[in-house]
Structure formats: structure tokens, C-alpha cells
Amino acid sequence: MDWNRVEGNWKQFKGQVKEQWGKLTDDDIDQIAGRRDQLEGKIQERYGIAKDQVREDVDNWFGRLP
Template structure:
């Protein structure tokens, strides 16, 4: 996967991320700035789920995006 596309289009992608993980705040999304490790960490923090599950969820979400 080429996560660089997400980073490069972060302003457009933020809305889609927020649709998927609504507990993330605008401040969270600004802080993440497209970095996958930051996104996964914030999802873990907000939802209290384990790292492996978060990674799978992000992979699934990314696979559904038309970037």
C-alpha cells in the first residue's frame, strides 16, 4: 500500500477518516497530519482497542478508498 497518497491528500481525506472514526476530533486530525502511526495511535486511544485490530481496520478502510 502507498500511504503517501493519504499524506499528500490529507485535507481531502480527513472527512473520510472522521466518517469512519467519529470519536477523533478536528484537533486530533490536524495533529495526525496524514501519518499512519499517529492515526493508529489516536484510534487506539479514543476507542480502546488493541494495536493489531486497529491496523486491520485502517488497512480495510484504506482498501475501500479511491485515492
């Protein structure tokens, strides 16, 4: 699966994102709208994690998707 599929089906993935990163608000998730760079930026902002670590975390989450 590629990221375009996540972006295209964002409504289906919102719950999983919220489950993984609970500090993200509903507004954050709506603003992200499936864009990976926006997701990584919001995670950095809310959790104060370094960019490299966020990228790895998102890769791990993405790898676990069905």
C-alpha cells in the same frame, strides 16, 4: 495507491477519517496530518482497541479508498 498519497492529500481524506472514526476530534485529525502511525495511535486512544485490530481496521479503510 500507497500511504504517501494519503499523507500528501490529507485535507481531502479528513472527512472520510472523521466519518469512519467519529470519536476523533478535529484537533486529533489535524495532529495526525496524514501519518499512519499517528492515526493508529489516536484510534487506539479514543476507542481502546488493540494495536493489531486498529492496524486491520486502517488497512480495511485504506483498501476501500478510491
